[in-house]
Amino acid sequence: MSQSVFWRDPVLPFVELRQVEDGRSLCYAPHSHLEWSMGAITRGESTFVLTDRVHQVEAGTLVCINPDRMHVCNPIEGRPWAYLMLYLDARWLAAQRFRLGLSASPDWQDLAPDVMRAPEVFNAFLxxxxxxxxxxLPAAAKENALLDFLALLLPRLGTAEAPDIPAKLEALADYLGGDHAAADMSLEAMSRRAGVSPGHLIRRFKQHFGMTPHAYVINRRVQRGQRALRQGRAIVDAALDSGFADQPHFQRMFKRLLALTPRQYRRSSGPQQKDAAPGEQGRQAPVEPA
Incomplete structure (x- = not known):
């Protein structure tokens, strides 16, 4: 049975940490995060897929994932697997690189490599x-510990070349991932916006973003819901405000992408939030088209 524990602190909104002590039963669908993330495999081994690259990773390995990059990491045939995952706000991290003189601009740049095997950094991560x-430990001491870790880590990370995405396709992704993520948009409307046929759009979108347009929208909605839960919103409100037809649909998609339920995510750290009241459980939105 897997066990996930999250740490976060409203005083330090730019950082979150997840610990999984037994990930043998976890199963992630392809997804992405808004944050830059780094994982440390603490026990066992797993398969790590990042866009079109596949890595076999084992205890002592660090994995690095840029924002909005499709990835999936799952256990190998039920073998033991445990890990830690650090999530950092990309803008905040870019500012730290700039502060350390590692970047000429405070704007975000993708980082490399995907995988690190560096015992000093791994032990510092632990x-x-x-x-x-x-x-x-006070929040200020935790922030200082994080900054010390980044001072060790960031000089070891280079910049990665930004993916070459056609302008209309990138504009469509920005549209779908922005304020319109909660709104319904048909494949035909997406195709018109991108100026290509529906079949061509699905192929090109999956080529550049690692998922279909529909999966991309679901991923964005889960991200919006996750952010709402961190802000203390009720689960039903996070679901409906993120564009899901109802709370059960949100819960299914949340668990499919993040391998835990919204309630588990919210309960695992920080001040305890109340779950939706019985009356909220029945709150409904119009069922979205299939």
């Missing part, structure tokens, strides 16, 4: 995680 999870 030390950082222990400090973040320490309930007796």
């Amino acid at each position: 030390s950082l995680a222990a400090r973040l999870f320490d309930p007796g």
Whole structure:
């Protein structure tokens, strides 16, 4: 049975940490995060897929994932697997690189490599995680520990070439991922906006973003719902405001992409939030078209 624990603190909104002690039963669908993330495999091994690259990773390995990059990491045939995952706000991280003199601009640049095997950095990551999870450590000390870790890590990371995405396709992705993520848009309307046929749009979108336009929208909606849960919103409100027809649909998609339920995500750290009241459970929105 998998066990996930999250740490986050409203005083430090730019960082979140997840620990999975037994991931043998986890199953992630392809997804992406808004944040830059780094994982540390602490036990066992797994398959890590990032866009079109496949890595076999084992204990002692660090994986790095740029924002909005499709990825999936799952256990190998039920073998033991445990990991830590650090999520950092991309704008905040870009500012830290600029502060350290590692970038000429405070704007975000994708980082490389995908996988690191560096014992010094791995051990520092474990030390950082222990400090973040320490309930007796003040937020200021945790922030200093994070900055110390980044001072060690960031000089080892280079910049990666930005993906070459056709302008109309990128504009469509921006449209779908922005304020319109919660609104319904047919494949035909997406195709007209991109100036290509529906079949061509699906192929090109999957080539550049690692998922179909529909899957991309669902991923964005889950991201919006996740952000709402971090802000203390009721699950039903996070679901409906993110564009899901109802709370059960949100819960299914959330678990499919993040391998835990919205309630588990919200309960696992920070001040305890109340779940939706019985009356909220029945709140409904019009069922979206199939």
